[in-house]
Amino acid sequence: MDLPSKMSDSGQYTSLKSSHDKISLRTMYEDCSLIEIVHFHECLRRELQSLINNVILLRKQAAEIERNSNVSNEEHFELELQVISQFQIFWAVFQSHSTAEDEFIWPALKDKASKTINTFSKGINIAHIFDEIEYAEEHSEENQIFQNIEALLKELRAARKEPKIRAELLKKLESQTVNSFHFLKKHLQKEETSALPLIKEFFSAVEIEVIVGKIMGKRSSELMKTILSMMIKNLHPGDVGQMMGYIKQAVKDTYFEKWLASGGFTWDGLNDENEDFNEGKKRGNCELTQDFGSIEKLEEKCDSDSETNYLTDGQILNVQNVGSRSSEPLTEVEFQATVRRLVRIRGMSMERKSSIIQALRSNMYQNIKRARIESKNDGMNLPKFSNSEGNVISKEIASNSHAVKLSAPHKYYSGDSVEPVVTGDIPLFPVKELSQTWKQSHNLEEIGILGCPHYSRRVKLRAPCCDRLFTCRLCHDHEMDHVMDRYKVSEMLCMLCESLQPISNRCRDIECQIKNAKSKELSKYYCQICHLHDDDQTKNIYHCPYCNICRRGKGLGEDFCHCMKCNACISVQSAKSHSCVTHSLEGKCPICSVGMFTSTQQVKGLKCGHFMHLNCYRESIRHAERASHWYRCPICLRSMDDMAEYFGQLDAVVKAQPMPTEFENLKAKVLCHDCNEFTTVSYHFCYLKCGECGSYNTRMEELLSVSNGQSYIPP
Numbered sequence: 001m002d003l004p005s006k007m008s009d010s011g012q013y014t015s016l017k018s019s020h021d022k023i024s025l026r027t028m029y030e031d032c033s034l035i036e037i038v039h040f041h042e043c044l045r046r047e048l049q050s051l052i053n054n055v056i057l058l059r060k061q062a063a064e065i066e067r068n069s070n071v072s073n074e075e076h077f078e079l080e081l082q083v084i085s086q087f088q089i090f091w092a093v094f095q096s097h098s099t100a101e102d103e104f105i106w107p108a109l110k111d112k113a114s115k116t117i118n119t120f121s122k123g124i125n126i127a128h129i130f131d132e133i134e135y136a137e138e139h140s141e142e143n144q145i146f147q148n149i150e151a152l153l154k155e156l157r158a159a160r161k162e163p164k165i166r167a168e169l170l171k172k173l174e175s176q177t178v179n180s181f182h183f184l185k186k187h188l189q190k191e192e193t194s195a196l197p198l199i200k201e202f203f204s205a206v207e208i209e210v211i212v213g214k215i216m217g218k219r220s221s222e223l224m225k226t227i228l229s230m231m232i233k234n235l236h237p238g239d240v241g242q243m244m245g246y247i248k249q250a251v252k253d254t255y256f257e258k259w260l261a262s263g264g265f266t267w268d269g270l271n272d273e274n275e276d277f278n279e280g281k282k283r284g285n286c287e288l289t290q291d292f293g294s295i296e297k298l299e300e301k302c303d304s305d306s307e308t309n310y311l312t313d314g315q316i317l318n319v320q321n322v323g324s325r326s327s328e329p330l331t332e333v334e335f336q337a338t339v340r341r342l343v344r345i346r347g348m349s350m351e352r353k354s355s356i357i358q359a360l361r362s363n364m365y366q367n368i369k370r371a372r373i374e375s376k377n378d379g380m381n382l383p384k385f386s387n388s389e390g391n392v393i394s395k396e397i398a399s400n401s402h403a404v405k406l407s408a409p410h411k412y413y414s415g416d417s418v419e420p421v422v423t424g425d426i427p428l429f430p431v432k433e434l435s436q437t438w439k440q441s442h443n444l445e446e447i448g449i450l451g452c453p454h455y456s457r458r459v460k461l462r463a464p465c466c467d468r469l470f471t472c473r474l475c476h477d478h479e480m481d482h483v484m485d486r487y488k489v490s491e492m493l494c495m496l497c498e499s500l501q502p503i504s505n506r507c508r509d510i511e512c513q514i515k516n517a518k519s520k521e522l523s524k525y526y527c528q529i530c531h532l533h534d535d536d537q538t539k540n541i542y543h544c545p546y547c548n549i550c551r552r553g554k555g556l557g558e559d560f561c562h563c564m565k566c567n568a569c570i571s572v573q574s575a576k577s578h579s580c581v582t583h584s585l586e587g588k589c590p591i592c593s594v595g596m597f598t599s600t601q602q603v604k605g606l607k608c609g610h611f612m613h614l615n616c617y618r619e620s621i622r623h624a625e626r627a628s629h630w631y632r633c634p635i636c637l638r639s640m641d642d643m644a645e646y647f648g649q650l651d652a653v654v655k656a657q658p659m660p661t662e663f664e665n666l667k668a669k670v671l672c673h674d675c676n677e678f679t680t681v682s683y684h685f686c687y688l689k690c691g692e693c694g695s696y697n698t699r700m701e702e703l704l705s706v707s708n709g710q711s712y713i714p715p
Helices: 019-029 035-066 073-115 132-158 163-202 205-216 221-234 237-250 256-261 268-273 295-302 332-343 350-376 473-479 510-515 614-624 644-656
Strands: 005-007 013-015 396-398 403-407 459-462 491-494 499-502 525-527 532-534 541-544 549-552 560-563 568-571 603-605 611-613 667-672 678-682 698-704
Touching: 019 035, 019 163, 035 073, 035 163, 035 221, 035 237, 073 132, 073 163, 073 205, 073 221, 132 163, 163 205, 205 237, 221 237, 221 541, 237 256, 332 350, 525 541, 541 560, 603 614, 611 614
Parallel strands: none
Antiparallel strands: 005 013, 396 403, 459 491, 491 499, 525 532, 541 549, 560 568, 603 611, 667 678, 667 698
16 A cells, blocks of 8 residues: 655655554564664655755756846755755665665575475465565666656756756656655555565574675675665664664674774764774684783783683793793793693683694794894884974984984874974984885886885875884885784875875875876775775775775675675675685685785685685695595585586596406495585495585595495405
């Protein structure tokens, strides 16, 4: 049943949908994630009403201008641009909503209907209640309506100097938007009265949460900002809080809250809901590369809520000042003795012991590396600022065998000031750090491009940890004994004019802006959260709001989507077929033991759901291709790829090498690593094929005698 609508006395278009209907919907879905969709529908209705009201106001302004009213052309054209922008945003959001229905909701309903044995026991036939083809046709019709409105808006912009034509176009535009409101309202109501009740009936709360998570996994950070802004604009604060709560629940295993806290989206209401949120919090993990004073402190940092007995052989195991800058690194003998004592600790899990041993080994390496760097820079205690009178200091400080010249940047901008600082503390840097760096490449077209081996860029970053200038964080991490926190970077040096300033994608120096007027922005891509600049014109980069880092690709919803369980960005092509392993990308590569989540190397997703670096995968295959099970995942032993073609070749090999007559009736009990099933199959001295799934990724558990079924003992 369609809901009545009318024009109010003030000329504003309003919906007469009763509060009773709204309350009933909220009551029906308030205990599951579907309330997010209900609130989203209400957002769309109100946003479209707002668009209609602006179109009506635009038509009235045009009529008043034609009568030589006080309404200025500038005000009128500004409202026109607002209408165009509002329509484009609404279209993008509604299109994402329709795509989510086609890709996730209807397929999930069809799949559930095919698997639910008792679907008809309650007299319910899912196929008869909703018609997927009908919904697809409505989506196509909606798209045509939006295209017609877009065409009218283009004609309206082209007819700015023709009042009569504009008046006719505005009448058509108003009629089109009102018709679209009726059509879309009817479509949304049908979803709420037919599709959503079916989902509530046949899906558990966890399954609904998974569906909502899949829908959100294809929403880019820009689309999420738009939806959240629309939500806050059109919904009651209580509804906003409820909707935000279910959004967070659907993405609870990701870094979405960290994205919000990092400035991905700002809203006053978020502060109240995120009181317990710690920006640096890791879900149950701690960074084991930090400096710890003792094993007791290390244990406390890894799990401050647990109490562990460290008694071993009647004494407390304590390694003083492990990893501290003032301590000497452990020798190999001391390290082995510490490990032996650590293993004998009672009441500590093996995982915790392994973590502490890894930390000790890492701290040994870091201490050695730190000592090497400090030896190299002995005597180089460089002052960071000029004197308090504002005089720029440029001096040479003698070292053991060389001198370091310190200088101030050409200009220094602080805070929001548009004028450079001329007095006060001006930071000083070695001349080498202030100089330009160039991208190193074998490609002749890239010679003469500012940047570093990792990025093309025209800026340097001021590291918040050591107050030094580096072209990128990777250059910093390679040279220093610590890691730069990309989120805490606040200043940059423009390499075009040598001005130090707050980080952004535009140089604050006016002279530099005039000189480089053709390229106003410092890089093609800039992320205000990761503070990443990249001026490579051939590279596509996007910021994932769930990983909260920048990744290579066109973006979520285009060539990638985010899997909420794996907490990883997966290519669209492999999204439906990939196996989920919780937080699989957040671990270390099983080949090189280097973290993959923030790695700049390309990562390959395996068929089993685990990940490894693509180069490591290729090297592993190359070195292991002579082994019989070279295709096994080193973590779970399942096949890393689709091995159907290879297994077909093994069928031919087995057939070409028949067993000798005296052994041809032997059987073998095998365990298949791909399907985890035990089966009894004919024994072959080369390969054993699983009797369940046909895989050769098997392990023989027992050789059986045909006569009595007991273990076979060769004569």
